[in-house]
Amino acid sequence: MTWQMMLQQVINGVTLGSTYALIALGYTMVYGIIQLINFAHGEVYMIGAFVGLTAVLVFKANIFVALLAAMVVCIPLAVSIERVAYRPLRRAPRLAPIISAIGVSIFLQTLMLIIKGPQPVGFPPVVANTLYYIGPVRISLVQIIILVTASVLMLGLQLIVKRTRIGKAMRATSEDYDTASLMGINVNRVISFTFGLGAALAGAGGVLVGIYFNSVFPLMGVMAGLKAFCAAVVGGIGSIPGAMLGGIFLGVAEVFGVAAGFDTYKDAIAFGLLILVLLVRPTGLLGQPIQKKV
Amino acid sequence: MLHKHRLFTLVLVLLLVAAILGGCGGGQTQSAAETIKIGFLGAQTGGHASYGIETLKGMQMAVEDINAAGGLLGKQVEIIVEDHGSKHSEAASVTQKLITQGAVAIIGDPTTGITKLAAPIAQGAGVVLLSAGAVGEGVVEFGDYIYRDTLLDRVAVPVVTKYLAEELGWKKVVVITSKNNDYSVSQTALFKKALADNGIEIVAEQSIQDGDQNFSAQVTAISQKEFDGIVFTGYYTEGGLFMKEVRSQGLKQVLVGGDGLLSPVLWEMGGEATEGSMVFTGFAADPERATGKTLEFIKKYQEKNGGKLPDMFSAQGYDAVMLIADAIKKAESADPAKFKEALRETKDWQGVTGTITFGPDREPIKSPVYLLEVKNQQFAVKAVLDVK
Amino acid sequence: MLEEALRHFINPYYIQVLTLLGIYIVAAIGLHLITGVTGQLSFGHAAFLGIGAYTAAICTMQLGVPYLLALLAAGVMAALAGVLVGFPSLRLTGDYLGIATLGFGEIVRVIFTNLEITGGARGLAGIPRKTDIVIVYLAVVLTIWAVYRLQKSRYGRALAAVREDEIAAECMGVNSLWYKVSAFAIGSFIAGVAGGLYAHFLQYLNPVDFGFARSFEILTFVVLGGLGSLPGVILGTTVLGLAPEILRFGAVYRMMLYGVLMVLVMIFRPQGLLGGLNLAQVWRRIVRGGRPRVPAA
Secondary structure, X not given: OOHHHHHHHHHHHHHXXXXXXXXXXXXXXXXXXXXXXXXXXXXXXXXXXXXXXXXHHHHOOOHHHHHHHHHHHHHHHHHHHHHHHHHHHOOXXXXXXXXXXXXXXXXXHHHHHHHHOOOOEOOOOOOOOOEEEEOOEEEEHHHHHHHHHHHHHHHHHHHHHHHOHHHHHHHHHHHOHHHHHHOOOOHHHHHHHHHXXXXXXXXXXXXXXXXXXXOEOOOHHHHXXXXXXXXXXXXXXXXXXXHHXXXXXXXXXXXXXXXXXXXXXXXXXXXXXXXXXXXXXXXXOOOOOOOOOO | OHXXXXXXHHHHHHHHHHHHHHHHHOOOOOOOOOEEEEXXXXXXXXXXXXXXXXXXXXXXXXXXXXXXXXXXXXXXXXXXXXXXXXXXXXXXXXXXXXXXXXXXXXXXXXXXXXXXXXXXXXXXXXXXXXXXXXXXXXXHHHOOOEEEOOXXXXXXXXXXXXXXXXXXXXXXXXXXXXXXXXXXXXXXXXXHHHHHHOOOEEEEEEEEOOOOOOOHHHHHHHOOOOOOEEEEOOOHHHHHHHHHHHHHOOOOOEEEEOHHXXXXXXXXXXXXXXXXXXXXXXXXXXXXXXXXXXXXXXXXXXXXXXXXXXXXXXXXXXXXXXXXXXXXHHHOXXXXXXXXXXXXXXXXXXXXXXXXXXXXXXXXXXXXEEEEEEEOOEEEEEEEEOXX | OHHHHHHHHOOHHHHHHHHHHHHHHHHHHHHHHHHHHOOOOXXXXXXXXXXXXXXXXXXXXXXXXXHHHHHHHHXXXXXXXXXHHHHHHHOOOHHHHHXXXXXXXXXXXXXXXXXXXXXXHHOEEOOOOOOOHHHHHHHHHHHHHHHHHHHHOHHHHHHHHHHHOXXXXXXXXXXXXXXXXXXXXXXXXXHHHHHHHHHHHHOEEOHHHHOHHHHHHHHHHHHHHHOOOHHHXXXXXXXXXXXXXXXXXXXXXXXXXXXXXXXXXXXXXXXXXXXXXXXXXXXXXXHHOOOOOOOOO
């Protein structure tokens, strides 16, 4: 592999990885606060993609309106999922909310399969197919938009988490759920907010992926969700910078794996990496070590 | 708390009612055969739903035509519909259920995998299984009750490859295979042999997977080679997206592939990039040039579906029912053991998808092979290749 | 032979559905031992089912091994894989172990898709039909009996101790690694045998049947019935295993109903249908005429 090709693959990988990162953030924030693997998160991402598509097809929206529409619709969706399927189970045995999440995921997939049919729908060309050359390396306008949007969203997330009152409450709840509630933090509100925040990012991710790969379909959330979840774990679940790092790490690893001829093992690359990281550093790249309490 | 328990009881009661209802639905075993029943084995939900739904549409049209003309052996024909949700383990149960409900023939799933799953069950029960779409190897080998009415790749690939070499003058190609798609893997094997026979060199091979959306790595790899065209054996979604990536990396070659690419989704996914792509198939809805039965079918389908053109699956579903009806008429019996013999004798039978003959190995030989080309986001017939 | 006789009394469609259900029960009991009894979260159980299924199929088809021996081989291969997965449980606990097993399961599926001997994506067809409803329910009874005895033994109590408090168990001299790994091995062995039954029943295998969707399905059987309760696992598998067939009246909406069913049961019975119930006690109370005491949800 020449270094030009390598650089090219890095760009492809980082673009792919930043979409994983957008989904991974939702997993990681929710896990950080209520230790729930939210298996319905991939479906929120899928619905976001469909909302963006509808905005463009029916309302002739441009890409930014489509992104906004997807984010706005996904927030109440995720908040309602939490209200209906997870909140009644907050004190239930560990596995109950996970099963509930899988139930929600099956429900949403089937719903969209019935409404939209299983065939992928193409995204209308909202972005011109322009190519830019930086030396020998090629980058498309779509890739630039994805990278910029993802960066802006993640920066915004950092600001919310680090600089606002509700962000502070989120961090406190994540640190210690019971103490936070004793300190007068309305944890229910914080949890709803976290779900909404994660959903907005996933919805935006759905639209970006829809445009990048030009296809939107009801089962798109399954593999993407699972891989994004891997990214969250690789980065250290519960850690926001970890999810970003994990997503990009995974995207690049996958693209290089394919380029190196392990294309048929592509899905295995993500999961193999996952196991490797877990064995060497069980809490992920940037996760805090867990104390074994006696 | 009490409130919660009451709701829980309610759910249980609802389930019980559902169980009883479901039980009744499956219980009609021994009805006096007032109708001739044909089972539909396919998906109405899940990942393969679009094939199943189209196959069923074609089957229903055929049954309407048969019944309007007075039925079969003085009896009306009825389709029993069960959905297997694109799941293997459920498909086995559905096959069994169709047989239990008195189906004399099952018009099979368009996918090879599920056909292989249903075949031993149908063979064991002595019910004819006619797959309207399975193209993989090793299907009819399950036994003398198992048939299919599709254009087989082993018939089409040599004819098409010959055309590529002789008419288009291709000398070097790259081959793209979807590794988790049995259709693609088998077709690639056939292409490799046919390419070698016609003196075309394979300069690069890349694999993809169904469900992949990002082909930048594979396309970057082939962009280093020189070649005349791309042989792509996967499905239309990946085909469209693959071509999009090919063009966005500045490559000019066109793609050729089988009926797995035959869908408008190809250009919905790939847009401009799919212009000039070539697809071979056993059926093409071309109202301008179609004649006779085929034209009639296209018109009727369009009336029912708001002007939409029929695809391969609905046409094959239609032909499958008609083939069975033809065999029942010839055998003068709706007993599968009898009409399967008549089915075997089918020779130069004219259907909406062309002529069908079952060869000595009971495999269908269909002629002609249509080679289509994407022109202005439509499939236009590029060549009609006769099979000898 | 026996099945032939049964076919005259029972609708073959019911036999088909019930046989598959029996196979799922065996597989679910395997997971029950790992997750329910020993408390080791596994999101990759379908991989053991798959390893068993392919091993058994290859044994009978290519090596001419007799059916029962092939089932045994299926169990042994799956158990070996189980040991492999069990070791990381030394370092990984709780959700992290679950995630690692999920990764393991997906890797196994991808390997099945790529190997020549498993038929790759085309799947493996032409497996002889050896499994019938009688053999399956013999296996079900045998598995229930064996796991019941195991749970009641000294070994079973040690497994429960590891689940309840690993550190306390270690202090009491229980070698928790040995128990965790051996629970994985036995649970996987059971799943492997179930896989062998499955292969010789459906006569066709495809890697997509052994992905994470199947793993979650089996996990749902175990949790929905009542995690840690053997009768619960059987009930949960029966309810959910039959649900897709029973819900057929829902036509295209049936999988939506299935999803709703999962959420509802969890909300109203977070501990599972029979979770937290001691059936023997309930039975005694019913016999004595008292009302069973249901622990508050």
